[in-house]
Amino acid sequence: MNNRVFSAGYRYWVFSLLAVGVFLRVMHYLGDRALWMDEAKLALNFVQPPTWSIFQPLLNNQIAPVGFLLIEQFAVGWLGVSEAALRFYPLVAGVASVFLIYKLANKIFGAWVGLMALGIFSVSHWAIYYAAEVKQYSSDMMVALILYVVAAYALDKWNTTRWLILTAAGIIGVWLSHPATFVLAGIGIGIGVQSIARKQWSNVARLGISAVIWLGSFAFGLYATSTIGSGATAAGSATFSHMTEVAWTSTFAPFPPMSLSDTRWYWAAFFRVFNHPLGFATQGLAAFLFLTGIVHLWSRNCLWLGLLVLPMLVALLASALHLYPFSSRLLIFLVPGTIIIIAAGIETLRQLAWDKCRPVWFLAIGVLLLQPVWGAFSNAAHKIPYDRENIRAVLEHINQFKSTDDRIYVYARAGSAFRYYRSQFAFSEDNIIWGNSIRSSWDVYLGDINRIRCFNRVWLVFSHVETNKAGVDEERYLLHSLDKNGQQLDTVKASGASGYLYRFDPDTSSESCDSITLTGQK
Structure with a gap:
């Protein structure tokens, strides 16, 4: 028994x-x-x-x-x-x-x-x-x-x-x-x-x-x-x-x-x-x-x-x-x-x-x-278990409220996820400003800021944001720099991702706002 x-x-x-x-x-x-950054990088091999x-x-x-x-x-x-x-x-x-x-x-x-x-x-x-x-x-x-x-x-x-x-x-x-x-x-x-x-x-x-x-x-x-x-x-x-x-050096057994x-x-x-x-x-x-x-x-x-x-x-x-x-x-x-x-x-x-x-x-x-x-x-x-970098929610908001001539700046480390999801939205390639790797040098970072300021209305898309070698949070630093010359009109936050709408009064006659910049840089 x-x-x-x-x-x-x-x-x-x-x-x-x-x-x-x-x-x-x-x-x-x-x-x-x-999809977060690493997933999107692999997924692009099957969809792009x-x-x-x-x-x-x-x-x-x-x-x-x-x-x-x-x-x-x-x-x-x-x-x-x-x-x-x-x-x-x-x-x-x-x-x-x-x-x-x-x-x-x-x-x-x-x-x-x-x-x-x-x-x-x-x-x-x-x-x-x-x-x-x-x-x-x-x-x-x-x-x-x-x-x-x-x-x-x-x-x-x-x-x-x-x-x-x-x-x-x-x-x-x-x-x-x-x-x-x-x-x-x-x-x-x-x-x-x-x-x-x-x-x-x-x-x-x-x-x-x-x-x-x-x-x-x-x-x-x-x-x-x-x-x-x-x-x-x-x-x-x-x-x-x-x-x-170099990235995995600390994981190799001495x-x-x-x-x-x-x-x-x-x-x-x-x-x-x-x-x-x-x-x-x-x-x-x-x-x-x-x-x-x-x-x-x-x-x-x-x-x-x-x-x-x-x-x-x-x-x-x-x-x-x-x-x-x-x-x-x-x-x-x-x-x-x-x-x-x-x-x-x-x-x-x-x-x-x-x-x-x-x-x-x-x-x-x-x-x-x-x-x-x-x-x-x-x-x-949770509604979305293990939610990590919800760039999809950010892009849905941008797609709903953006104007025809709005530009979209894509932070470098958000690029893969953005490329995966962009086919779901009517984002024209000519309206996209592809962010460079800010980590490489401060000159490149400042170049991104100058390119953004060349447009009247720009949405900024961030995900997988990390601090650079100097210990600076790149998203905060970029926003702080843009606040000096622009006005933040809208903000959207999601798990591990964010979007901001800025308005500027650009001087398109300046050397930094040439035709190559206006079409964005991939």
């Missing part, structure tokens, strides 16, 4: 948590938030001529796996150009991950670990957020989980058929997710070491063949979206590579660590993972449970501990070689495995404290999950 009651209660919690995970992701998707095709580099210096791009291209062709179409595959990947993490954790580590891993993942902030983001990060999680599930299936009864299935999954996986290579490396190393210890040389040979095939598939997938063979973009690619190296500062980098990076991409406000408690889970699994299931931890170590090695940043969203593929280990740590504490210190266990779980649960449901309650 007790077993039947437990089974019924357990199934209730599983179904409830599955429903919660799906509900939170679908609510985010249905909120239809506007010339659209992307295989064996061509992506516009706007974007990087994404070729399989993900092909699916996005198909979705836009099938469903039409819209945020819903672009986010459909990330949603599918996010929802699938909810079911996959339970299947994996339950199969490998048992019912309680499966239930707790499902509960944590269902309300995980970044797992929910990326389930409706026009980026490949949701796919990264799903692919990692699929590879683990296939590996678990193969390890149940290792034979030629299951080895071939695992190999095929890896071939497809690296086309859908770049960090799938780290997951496959962890799987290959873990199973390979076990096979060597057991002197199963045929398994070692098979894994060697799989590794070569996976690397070949990954290399071909990179080639399909690279600038190799495209002389016109070679210089731009080199410049972008340099800019990327190796070998030669100073106390280098050592602190590893300590800080370890705890940062529990905030982003894992989404815990209490990083210390999450880290403690993670380490507890490692100790628990070391004696219970060392092979699977290795399979879950090794991808993190391989990614860290790639970071030390300056091949892959060890930071935030780029580590989203580690979320499922890390959550499973944390769930194992929670289960260990439950076993130790259930009889004598049960309130302590409930308190620890409450502290760990209070912020994720509250954040997940409070975001779902």
Whole structure:
């Protein structure tokens, strides 16, 4: 009777948590938030001529796996150009991950670990957020989980058929997710070491063949979206590579660590993972449970501990070689495995404290999950969950109230989102003033101000505003400068975006107001 009651209660919690995970992701998707800068940069490859095709580099210096791009291209062709179409595959990947993490954790580590891993993942902030983001990060999680599930299936009864299935999954996986290579490396190393210890040389040979095939598939997938063979973009690619190296410098592991500062980098990076991409406000408690889970699994299931931890170590090695940043969203593929280990740590504490210190266990779980649960449901309650840079609302206001001769100044970092949405409005190219990169020099910044003042009425559009190297908020500084010679007539504010209407008395006879300036500068 007790077993039947437990089974019924357990199934209730599983179904409830599955429903919660799906509900939170679908609510985010249905909120239809506007694309922010990074999303728009990728989306323009599918909606702005010339659209992307295989064996061509992506516009706007974007990087994404070729399989993900092909699916996005198909979705836009099938469903039409819209945020819903672009986010459909990330949603599918996010929802699938909810079911996959339970299947994996339950199969490998048992019912309680499966239930707790499902509960944590269902309300995980970044797992929910990326389930409706026009980026490949949701796919990264799903692919990692699929590879683990296939590996678990193969390890149940290792034979030629299951080895071939695992190999095929890896071939497809690296086309859908770049960090799938780290997951496959962890799987290959873990199973390979076990096979060597057991002197199963045929398994070692098979894994060697799989590794070569996976690397070949990954290399071909990179080639399909690279600038190799495209002389016109070679210089731009080199410049972008340099800019990327500079931007991500702090995320590359110092190796070998030669100073106390280098050592602190590893300590800080370890705890940062529990905030982003894992989404815990209490990083210390999450880290403690993670380490507890490692100790628990070391004696219970060392092979699977290795399979879950090794991808993190391989990614860290790639970071030390300056091949892959060890930071935030780029580590989203580690979320499922890390959550499973944390769930194992929670289960260990439950076993130790259930009889004598049960309130302590409930308190620890409450502290760990209070912020994720509250954040997940409070975001779902918003009209637009996870609203970030709503430039669409700003442009709707401008389109409603602008006059025929009004000009529109587009702040440099708002350019990609503006280009994505401009087709929805009657904004003439001749009326657009494209802002230059204000960060490059103060002369360019002052040039933008002078160009704006050459017109009678100008709408200013801002989003993704940051401070420059001098610590100056560019939007505030620009508005402050324009207030000296112009009159602000209208203001529209939205989440992460804003618009302003100014009126000037321009001197069109001045040298700064020549014909090139009047048509704007793209």
